[in-house]
Amino acid sequence: MKFRSIIFTVVIAACSQATAQTILEQRVTDYLRQSSSAVFLSATRYVPVMLGRGYGTWSSPSGGIVLDGMPYDAFLLNLFSPDYAPFEMILADSIEVSHRPSITETGSFPGGMISLKRSEIPDSLVVAGRFYGGSETGDVILQEYTKDNLPFYNRNKIGFSGAAVVSDRIGRFAYRIMGGGFSYFSVGYAERDRILIPYIDLPTFSQPNRNYVGSLEFEFGKDLSIVAGINAFEAWEQAPFLPTFAFFSGALGTVRVSTREIISSVDLFVRSDASSITMRRQLGTEGGHYESSVASLNPVVRLVTAENSKISLPLEITAHAVDVHDQNKQLFDRDIYRTTWSLGLNAEFECSALRGVAQARYEKGLNGSLLRSGGAKIQVRPGGSEKLELNLSTVERAPSLLEMFGTFSTWRFRPALALNDTFRVKGTASLKPTRSSGVELRYERKGSVEFDAIAFYSVTDNLITRRPLSIIRSAFPGDLIFAGQYENIPRRVFGGMEITTRLNWSRQLNAEIRYTYTENLKAQEIPRHQIMIRNTYRLAAHTTALVSVRGTAKTVWPEFAVDPAQDDNAGIGSNGVVGEYWSVDCSFVQNLGSILFAREICARVELQNILNRSFRTIPIGVTSDFAVIGYLSVQL
């Protein structure tokens, strides 16, 4: 789904096309949570990890983030999230999700991909900003002085956040500079989600999750562009790789150069993605640090570039590196270097109502194995408003360096054993590649009643996941601790359907209903039922109201199930079940017009979870509750 269409749905009629360039949303995942069936999983709400239609697992995500056509490959500790990419919504031209195994000219993505595309740099000087801030609950700033022995209590807030951009084009030269900061915090309630609070101490009690993003873009004519971006962060989270909750800080960055026609019929893409993460020492457990980098040279030979047919030959050579400090024994205990390459063939043709795409990719994976992937898409337009599409794809991926060589140990005192027991998560060097294959059949109809139906079926062989060796709830501080090892598991099969209906009742009222069914017998961490209902009311020429209802069926997480005998804290264990949850959100969008130097100002007030239903997305972590969020977008 195109990003611009969302803007018209959410901000429909309230803000003009020009303001549509600025976004009245929080982060990419907040937008995708509303507009797609992707499942976002996070212990602290704000460091989400995406899970697709069963192609990957929480501990080993298999999706990809594609930034302006090139993958971003330097995510850390399997914390796979578009909010951690060096990208900002204020730059967005489109945000698209593919849930099926996907192949592009620059990569292959067994669990699908989120494609983030920047808008073109405008032809004249543009200065724009978007800002938001939200309500807080549980702040005890007064009671810190008026009550004795006050425990650390939930602090749940969306801090003042925003981004600004300035851009201009001077002859053939164009530039764009963007900077932004985002602040979130949710500690959780001691009595119902005792996760983060035990780790908190005075220095970290006021330390929220933060992201700082920035980017520089330069264009020299239409054929050469250079982009550099960074996303620095600090966050509390249960990283999928780790056996324990932790506080992290670090940065993810990239530098990319795209050249068109560097020699006749050859485009060249060069990228260098790099990241760094530091985990803080906590509860007697050593922290860790590592740096990851990926540098890639990606020439694409355009063999045929006719209007109705295109054939290209993408080549790629990539260097991967993990660097650790001396004496570092956590996360990685040694430096690792690998080189991979790939060779692909993409062909597209179009004739009258028929369009076809065929793709093949042959590559050397990080574990040295040779991987074969391929895909085909056939699209038929029987009428002007109808489209029928069949997608077949199979993608093979090698295990990541983390899944092969990662390691992390922590310990907890076990009263029954009267000793400190060590819990270790480690990779397995001999992991086999995973093959994900999928079939997707899609029917789409436009008109006053829009209809979009997708049936999907997926098979994954040798899926990589972390097998729990032991799971306990510690006597102190009462957290869940894992020991586990990455391994391949046998074939896993998923199937399901997604139906979306858009009803344009009138100029004042339209509605969208999306229902997703996933047959999840093999892996119940994917919800069987998901439903989203969104109603948009145009109250006046410059005023729009939006009401949305989101429901998700229960999920089951064996990775978080604790046997009562292993529950050293309460002795009751945990079934690893996340119950079904509903959330009702409501927004008002008002175009405030032009004020002083501002050409257009648009405001939005969002009331999230107005029924205050407490819910979480994975068995551990803080619960979400009611929030008021105010947004402002400004264009000078």
Next chain:
Amino acid sequence: MTIIHSIRFQWLIGLLAGGMSIASSQTLGWSETKFSITAQWISPQKEFGTYWNNGPALGGYAEIPLNHPVSITAIGIVSWHSPAETPRKGSIPQVLLFQLGGGFALSQGLSDGLETSIAVLLVNNAFIMTGPAVRPGFENALESEFGVSFEWSLTMKPESIPPISLHASYQPIFVGLDPVAIISLGLAVGLD
């Protein structure tokens, strides 16, 4: 928290009603925006009032007409609150309270030169602790909480001098374990 949230939900309904009232609006009358400065006396209530004193406040109002009698109103007010005479006085710092808020106002003319209005505002209250009693680790503590302010004002518009308003408001603030509140009383002078 449940009680807090249920109270909050009722106010939300009021807020939504305020939002709905702009449904008929088409454009904002920016050029007719009215500004005023205000001096107030703020009385903290509940736990805030037990441990901190009443304090003076200074600030400003902005009122942007929508369709008469509805207008958008915004406030920015700062007040000072010293510790009250309690056994804890020595360990309690002075509070600077910054209120920033916005909402909707409904006005009604009573006679020539006399107007009354009521308003509901969503207010962000920043509590800044200052002085030697600030706890280590909280030296730069700036925490904010939302509150909902219910305001009443009476405005006199004499021909020879700027408009003068009498303001009174009650604002519950959703602080931490137990909500607190403030009562404000003051005068505002228009900058026409």
